[in-house]
Amino acid sequence: MEVKTFSPPERILLGPGPSNVHPRVLQAMAQPTIGHLDPAFIGLMEEIKFLLRYTFKTENEITFPVSGPGSVGMETCLVNLVEPGMKVAVCVNGVFGGRIRDIVERCGAQPIVIDAEWGRAINPQRLDDVLISNPDIKLTAFIHAETSTGAQSNIKELTEISHRHSCLVIADTVTSLGGIPVMVDEWNLDAVYSGSQKCLSCPPGLSPVTFNERALHAIKNRKTKVQSWFMDINLITSYWGSGSRRSYHHTAPINALYGLYEALLLLKEEGLENSWERHKKNSEKLIDGLKNLGLSTFVKEEERLPELITIKIPDGVDDLKVRNYLLDKHNIEIGAGLGSLAGKIWRIGLMGYSSNEENISRYLNGMKEAFKIM
Numbered sequence: 001m002e003v004k005t006f007s008p009p010e011r012i013l014l015g016p017g018p019s020n021v022h023p024r025v026l027q028a029m030a031q032p033t034i035g036h037l038d039p040a041f042i043g044l045m046e047e048i049k050f051l052l053r054y055t056f057k058t059e060n061e062i063t064f065p066v067s068g069p070g071s072v073g074m075e076t077c078l079v080n081l082v083e084p085g086m087k088v089a090v091c092v093n094g095v096f097g098g099r100i101r102d103i104v105e106r107c108g109a110q111p112i113v114i115d116a117e118w119g120r121a122i123n124p125q126r127l128d129d130v131l132i133s134n135p136d137i138k139l140t141a142f143i144h145a146e147t148s149t150g151a152q153s154n155i156k157e158l159t160e161i162s163h164r165h166s167c168l169v170i171a172d173t174v175t176s177l178g179g180i181p182v183m184v185d186e187w188n189l190d191a192v193y194s195g196s197q198k199c200l201s202c203p204p205g206l207s208p209v210t211f212n213e214r215a216l217h218a219i220k221n222r223k224t225k226v227q228s229w230f231m232d233i234n235l236i237t238s239y240w241g242s243g244s245r246r247s248y249h250h251t252a253p254i255n256a257l258y259g260l261y262e263a264l265l266l267l268k269e270e271g272l273e274n275s276w277e278r279h280k281k282n283s284e285k286l287i288d289g290l291k292n293l294g295l296s297t298f299v300k301e302e303e304r305l306p307e308l309i310t311i312k313i314p315d316g317v318d319d320l321k322v323r324n325y326l327l328d329k330h331n332i333e334i335g336a337g338l339g340s341l342a343g344k345i346w347r348i349g350l351m352g353y354s355s356n357e358e359n360i361s362r363y364l365n366g367m368k369e370a371f372k373i374m
């Protein structure tokens with residue numbers, strides 16, 4: 001086998017993630033590696049925390065990127081707040097809610113599922129009903145932007161209901177952060193995680209998290225040790241916490257963090273609100289174009305995410321053939337449906353650096369061609 005340096009093809013990433021990475025982010029990641037306790041690096045960590053607070057709209061002191069993809073952010077929030085024997089309300093309207101349910105079980109707790117049809121938002125009334133009949137539930141977890149279906153749930157309302165029943169909340173904002181409003185303080189979200197590879201225009205591998213005082217109080221007062229050493233917030237904050245004294249926890253992914261810093265800086269330069277507006281406008285353009293092609297969206301307008309649009313595959317159209325055509329002829333990646341939606345929907349991500357007009361017209365032209373020859 002002949003091995004040589006890998007040169008990836010140039011792709012337009014319009015799937016459910018990763019999205020295209022801004023060239024300034026790639027450049028930043030190619031800078032020389034320095035030590036993870038170097039004073040210059042500790043200065044950069046403080047700036048990353050500042051920029052993450054801006055992005056999450058929070059003043060939470062404990063706001064930092066976990067070293068690992070969104071799934072590690074998900075586990076970090078869960079393993080710190082879930083104790084064996086607890087009952088946890090888990091909202092499931094797609095793949096990622098299902099994953100939370102699985103992790104809750106692995107933590108030795110009992111998930112009480114509030115489900116919704118795939119493609120629909122979680123019904124807040126159903127959460128209220130479950131919390132009324134289960135007063136011993138003290139934690140609720142939900143997905144803001146369900147990437148497997150393209151549906152958006154009203155996490156402000158789900159949080160208000162949970163707090164009324166004295167429950168803390170964990171919110172997944174992997175596909176929402178930077179693309180639609182995520183107002184951590186205004187909505188009183190207790191523990192929140194996200195991912196670097198979607199609307200933040202950064203490669204995968206980092207998971208921004210933020211914890212408020214209520215969540216930290218619950219973690220400090222656990223009866224049992226956090227199940228994971230690596231993800232124990234009490235230990236990670238010796239490295240990511242405040243103050244000038246930092247101690248070794250794990251070797252941080254230095255160059256990945258250079259990239260995240262640059263991506264967050266780009267977002268700050270654009271302005272968070274302008275980024276939300278760009279995602280919305282581009283989504284409307286794409287949907288207009290899809291209508292002209294005779295295609296319709298899977299999620300109804302009020303619950304539809306602007307950054308991840310799901311399209312019904314017309315009867316008789318071969319899902320894989322279309323996706324392969326787009327990739328081979330136009331270098332465009334789009335996403336397939338997952339689970340029971342496989343072969344029924346396409347998932348189009350217009351996230352971060354990928355969300356621009358040129359990508360939309362390239363994609364629509366590619367689809368027009370694909371339909372003509374198939």
Ligand SMILES: Cc1ncc(COP(=O)(O)O)c(C=O)c1O
Binds near residue numbers: 072204
């Ligand atoms: C809503 C949601 N949560 C969690 C994850 C897991 O993130 P990762 O694949 O970075 O581990 C994803 C990934 O697509 C996601 O879309």
